[in-house]
Amino acid sequence: MSRFKSHMDAAMDEARAAAARGEVPVGAVLVSPSGEIIAAAGNRTRELNDPTAHAEVLVIREGCAQAGSERLPDHDLYVTLEPCPMCATAISAARIRRVYYGAADPKSGGVAHGPRIFTHPQCHHVPEVYDGIGADEAERILKDFFAARR
Ligand SMILES: [Zn+2]
Numbered sequence: 111m112s113r114f115k116s117h118m119d120a121a122m123d124e125a126r127a128a129a130a131r132g133e134v135p136v137g138a139v140l141v142s143p144s145g146e147i148i149a150a151a152g153n154r155t156r157e158l159n160d161p162t163a164h165a166e167v168l169v170i171r172e173g174c175a176q177a178g179s180e181r182l183p184d185h186d187l188y189v190t191l192e193p194c195p196m197c198a199t200a201i202s203a204a205r206i207r208r209v210y211y212g213a214a215d216p217k218s219g220g221v222a223h224g225p226r227i228f229t230h231p232q233c234h235h236v237p238e239v240y241d242g243i244g245a246d247e248a249e250r251i252l253k254d255f256f257a258a259r260r
Contacts (some may be wrong), residue, residue: 113187114189115139116145117139117186117188117192117196117210118210118212118232118243118244119189119190119244120136120137120150120188121139121150121165121177121189121190121212121244122137122139122190122212122224122244122247122248122251123137123150123161124138124139124150124151124152124165124190125137125152125165125190125191125248126251127152128152128153128154128165129251129254130158130203131152131154131157132156133152133153133154133155133156133157134155134170134252134255135152135153135190135251135252136152136164136165136189136190136191136252137150137151137153137165137167137189137190137257138150138151138152138165138166138168138169138171138187138189139188139189140169140172140182140185140186140187141186141188142182142185143184143186144146144183148173148176148185149168149169149170149172149176150169151165151169154163154168158178162195162196164186164194164196164197165189165190166189166193166197166200166201166242167196167197167200169185169187169199170182170204170206173185173204174204174247175216178257179216180203180204181204181205182204182206183203183205183207184207184226184254185206185207186202186206186207186208186209186210187201187206187208187209187210187237188210188211188243189209189211189212189221190212190213190244190248190251191211191213191215191241191248191252192211192213192214192215192219192221192222192223192241193209193211193219193220193221194215194218194219194220195220195225195227196220197220197225198221198227199220199227200218200229201237202227202228202233202234202235202236202237203235205235206236206237206240207237207238208236208237208238208240209212209221209238209239210241210243211239211240211241211242211243212242212243212244212247212248212249213224213241213244213245213248213249213252214241214242214245221239221241222241224229233253
């Protein structure tokens with residue numbers, strides 16, 4: 111349980127760092143089968159001029175580069191916000207074992223909302239999903255960010 115929390119804490123740190131860069135504060139970490147964080151990232155869509163540079167995509171790219179593989183079986187992904195449809199599809203394609211996410215995203219989420227990617231018949235690999243992990247803190251980080259920009 112303590113390890114469990116620390117991985118989401120690391121994702122929260124990435125979300126805060128993203129906010130400091132002026133990016134929508136979402137953070138993610140990728141955890142190896144041995145339980146180590148092997149990639150950590152926050153959103154970098156503005157910095158990279160890349161609409162696909164979501165935290166989840168960035169850690170999957172990094173993890174795959176390290177593994178020399180397009181698949182990451184037995185890896186777990188922690189992300190502060192419910193993944194969008196694009197990221198959920200990437201998570202499935204990478205064969206991620208478990209997804210832990212914080213805040214729900216009724217507007218743009220693609221796991222419990224919208225297209226519910228993992229329940230779709232075309233989704234060939236369904237990870238285990240654990241939601242609401244650190245949701246209050248993840249929501250606060252997002253709210254503070256958007257309140258400050260108003
Ligand atoms: Zn996404």
